[in-house]
Amino acid sequence: MSDAILSALGALFEGVRFLFSNGGPNVIMIAVACVMFWLAIAKGVEPLLLLPIGFGCLLVNLPLSEVMQADGVLKTLYDFGIGNELFPLLIFVGIGSMTDFSPLLANPRLLLFGAAGQLGIFITLLLALALGFSKEEAVSVAAIGACDGPTVIYVSNMFAGMDRIPTAMVGALAVAAYSYMALVPVIQPPIMRLLTTRKEREVKMPSPKGKISKAALIAFPIVVTVITGIVAPKGLPLMGMIMLGNFMKVTGVVPRLASAAENEIANISTLFLGLAIGGTMAGPQFLTRETLMVFGLGLVAITIDTVGGILLGKLWYLLSGGKVNPLVGAAGISAYPMAARLVQNEGQRWNKHNYLLMHAMAANTGGQIGSVMAAAIMLSLLKGLGII
């Protein structure tokens, strides 16, 4: 009898025994989860993502947790929506229905900033290869330069599904991507000031002229989907889902679907995606030298994105005889609408009569299209090179 009671009590304290014997990495990751909670709750840093990711991280790192084992709740969520890339794509439907492309259609040349803002992806790819990452790992790390969490998860998880990168790396990449997206207001302004002169920052740009017809707004998502399908079919699910969301919004005939995409679908997918990604952050697998390098390279990627956009802006400033404010180039990344607001604020800081918002919104939506297009082209190139 007493033996049975002692055995039962021993089972209750097995978790504590595990923590003291070899639970060091788990304790560190529980602390990381607490930092994510603090950032989300006290600092308002991407709470929609960091809160569920942090909780998933907490759940998987508690001693003897079974949430990521076969039939565990987080493993089930992972297999249901991350392993097959479903959740990032559903989030893209929501993003598409939240995005207004009319500033871009009013000023289409600003779409080129969306291309320059992807420079970080490709330079980071080179750096990651130089640091010894495998081709698939390097592409996944470089995708952080897309400034777009779902794209990073989509690309990296594709490789994780083929056992080309460790599953834990998907979690590290996702957290790095979302963290740096939240840190765009900290990262970008110093680069803007460093690379531009006061005279350039003070340039006033006139408001875009001309309204956009509803027919053009409706045709736009279809045309972009078709072009992506022809040029980079491997990335068609990414672009197709964004454009589907936008198509539902601009047609105006399915307000319930558009609203569901923007709210219920995006919210539920975000919650499940966050929890499942947090579930990949088990201490022993997550705490590696590669994870630290992923965070370092992610910062490099977003910095070079900003540099690329501003340099194109400076070139444009020269070619246009000083009519284009180079700051607008910094909005050519996918962090929407944060990057556009930053450009507006920075422009007004140097010239109170400067209203760059509509131009920056055009560049920013261009950045959204550009980031997805860059990822799509990368995947198609990998297929062409026989890597996937």
Next chain:
Amino acid sequence: MNDTTVFGLTMLVVGMGGTLATLFLITIVIRLLCAFFPVRPDDKEEKK
């Protein structure tokens, strides 16, 4: 050059060039769309 360097440079040149070229193509398509579908009076009324 080793295989990894060739891979990286190929991705840089073709990837960045492809992204730029595709987005340039889309800017042309946008201009065509706006030319084919100009704002009509009922569009303006709808906005009001």
